Amino acid sequence: MPDKQMKISVQRYRATGNLKNSLKKRLVSSKSLIPAMIVGSIILLACLHVWQRVYVMGLVKDVSVLEKENKNLKDLVKKANMEVIELSRLSRIEKMAKEDLGLTRTSSENLxxxxxxxxxxxxxxxxxxxxxxxxxxxxxxxxxxxxxxxxxxxxxxxx
Incomplete structure (x- = not known):
């Protein structure tokens, strides 16, 4: 009895193996496999192309934002330099020394x-x-x- 069950199990196993082999043979020998692979490849390449365009557009947007930020920072640097020049003017410093600190010019005899x-x-x-x-x-x-x-x-x- 166990011998009979073993034979049945072996037959079923071989049947599934034959089924797999036959499925592979049918797919390879099928006339629609090659065109399906070509169509799938074209669709895959089209999706890749669209993704690439979207990605490039995002990078272009990032670059424009960074360029604006760079321009703003350069403007801030120019404004800061102008403020430094304005604050270090000799006439302004002399005026503050006279008015705020009460300093006066010294005579040449004391120098x-x-x-x-x-x-x-x-x-x-x-x-x-x-x-x-x-x-x-x-x-x-x-x-x-x-x-x-x-x-x-x-x-x-x-x-």
């Missing part, structure tokens, strides 16, 4: 300029400091011993 002649191969910088201090000392008032003694007498009288 002096320090000129430092730098040598090309000066590596230590100590000589530059000494030279600068000598130039400053030349412009300072000189006080000798007799003047110092005289000044100390007058200072003690004032107290």
């Amino acid at each position: 002096f300029t320090l000129n430092i002649d730098r040598e090309e191969n000066n590596s230590e910088g100590f000589e530059d400091v000494v030279t600068s201090l000598k130039k400053i000392a030349d412009n300072l008032p000189v006080l000798n011993e007799t003047r110092a003694a005289t000044s100390s007498i007058f200072e003690s009288d004032e107290e």
Whole structure:
């Protein structure tokens, strides 16, 4: 009995295998398979072409938005540069110094300029400091011993 059932199962299995083989043979030998594949390929390519056009149009839109944003940013940079130029005008700064801070122009008698002649191969910088201090000392008032003694007498009288 189990042997008979086994034979039936094997026959059914072979029948399904034969069915699959016969279906493959019928599709390959069918006259409509090749035209169906061509039509499917054309439809697939048409869909791909439409998708590509839609995608490109989206990119064009993005580019135009970015160009507008770039133009706006360039305008902001120009406005900021103009504002910097306006705020750093010398006449405006002088006006603010006079009105807001109460500053006045100094006379030329109170101005002096320090000129430092730098040598090309000066590596230590100590000589530059000494030279600068000598130039400053030349412009300072000189006080000798007799003047110092005289000044100390007058200072003690004032107290």
